[in-house]
Amino acid sequence: MARNKIKAGTNIPKHISIIMDGNGRWAKKRLMPRSFGHQMGMERMVGLIEHAFSLGVQYVTVYALSTENLKRPQDELEGLYNLIRKHFATYMERLCKNGIRLRVIGETSLLPDDVQEILRASEEKTAENTGRGINVALCYGSRAEMVRAVNIAVEKGERVTEESLSNLLYTGGQPDPDLMIRTGKEVRLSNFLLYQSAYAELYFSDKMFPEFSDKDLEKAILWFSQRTRRFGKTDEQLTKEQKI
Numbered sequence: 537m538a539r540n541k542i543k544a545g546t547n548i549p550k551h552i553s554i555i556m557d558g559n560g561r562w563a564k565k566r567l568m569p570r571s572f573g574h575q576m577g578m579e580r581m582v583g584l585i586e587h588a589f590s591l592g593v594q595y596v597t598v599y600a601l602s603t604e605n606l607k608r609p610q611d612e613l614e615g616l617y618n619l620i621r622k623h624f625a626t627y628m629e630r631l632c633k634n635g636i637r638l639r640v641i642g643e644t645s646l647l648p649d650d651v652q653e654i655l656r657a658s659e660e661k662t663a664e665n666t667g668r669g670i671n672v673a674l675c676y677g678s679r680a681e682m683v684r685a686v687n688i689a690v691e692k693g694e695r696v697t698e699e700s701l702s703n704l705l706y707t708g709g710q711p712d713p714d715l716m717i718r719t720g721k722e723v724r725l726s727n728f729l730l731y732q733s734a735y736a737e738l739y740f741s742d743k744m745f746p747e748f749s750d751k752d753l754e755k756a757i758l759w760f761s762q763r764t765r766r767f768g769k770t771d772e773q774l775t776k777e778q779k780i
């Protein structure tokens with residue numbers, strides 16, 4: 537276990553995004569309902585975010601519900617909404633200490649009114665905070681996010697640049713994710729932060745989300761720290777830049 541310990545000099549990602557996949561399969565394996573998997577997933581999500589901040593990560597974006605997930609059976613969706621009704625405000629209050637700002641990103645108008653109200657109230661409590669941040673993606677789809685951003689520019693009669701488009705996304709003003717983690721054995725991006733992840737390092741874990749531990753997060757960060765990030769340049773160019 538000590539093998540995964542984060543050492544001084546480790547390159548800690550500024551922004552980690554997490555596709556929290558595998559709650560349903562984790563619960564099924566234990567003969568439990570999917571809603572139990574989501575409940576355990578939510579608890580793990582809170583623990584991982586806390587651990588990430590304690591290691592020096594500045595932004596964490598979690599994929600809690602995609603636009604496509606809205607096609608799931610109503611009782612599963614109700615289970616997720618009930619988790620938000622019961623726990624979201626308390627958990628976010630616990631997480632958003634020391635100046636951390638919460639943003640809920642996605643087409644939240646598709647959610648029940650009372651759920652929207654809970655999300656809005658939690659966001660509002662942290663609205664003055666600057667610096668570190670948590671983004672919870674709900675009813676989120678990356679393509680829709682990009683279309684929305686372009687339409688904002690069109691309505692203002694502006695052409696977009698790479699930078700202005702980036703600023704019009706829900707994550708505007710934040711550094712792009714350096715490390716994207718997906719649990720649950722699948723190896724795809726599922727319409728998550730596509731524009732923002734142009735240079736993200738992608739880490740796939742076979743673990744189901746509720747069993748992805750703090751140590752597993754450290755292992756992912758150590759893996760990230762050992763990557764050479766060239767951003768399109770050659771190794772020789774990078775070495776030269778480091779010497780300057």
Ligand code: FPP
Nearest residue numbers: 556557558559560561562574577578600605
């Ligand atoms: C994907 O796994 C996960 C989801 C659709 C929900 C993720 C939600 C949480 C971790 C907790 C809830 C958090 C909030 C803020 C509401 P899956 O259920 O599709 O798993 P499977 O692929 O094994 O079926």
